[in-house]
Amino acid sequence: MEPVRTCVGCRARAPRSALLRVVRVDSSLIPDVRASMPGRGAWVHETSECMDAAIRRRAFVRALRASGPLDTQTLSEHLQRNG
Structure with missing residues (x-):
């Protein structure tokens, strides 16, 4: 059985394979396509x-328990390439 995670955007639960970590x-948000980078992740x-x-x-x-604003440019570029 595949693990279930919660989307931080819409708060819906979904299988891990349907979400992006x-x-x-x-201070940058980086897409973890393989879901293998170390550290805390958000789905x-x-x-x-x-x-x-x-x-x-x-x-x-x-x-992600960040103390200040996060740069979303890399995440936006990933979404434009794959969306």
Whole structure:
């Protein structure tokens, strides 16, 4: 049975394979496509609606326990390439 995770954007539960893991490297959000990077991760659907909701609600900051704003440029570029 596949593990279930919660999307930080829409708060819906989904199988791990249906979500994208995002990690924080310094103050940037980096997509972890293989879900193998070390550290704390946040899970999100790979849609612009869920990404925008997570950024607007500061869900990545809370989920990754960051103390300040996070740079979302790398994450946005990934979404544009794969979305």
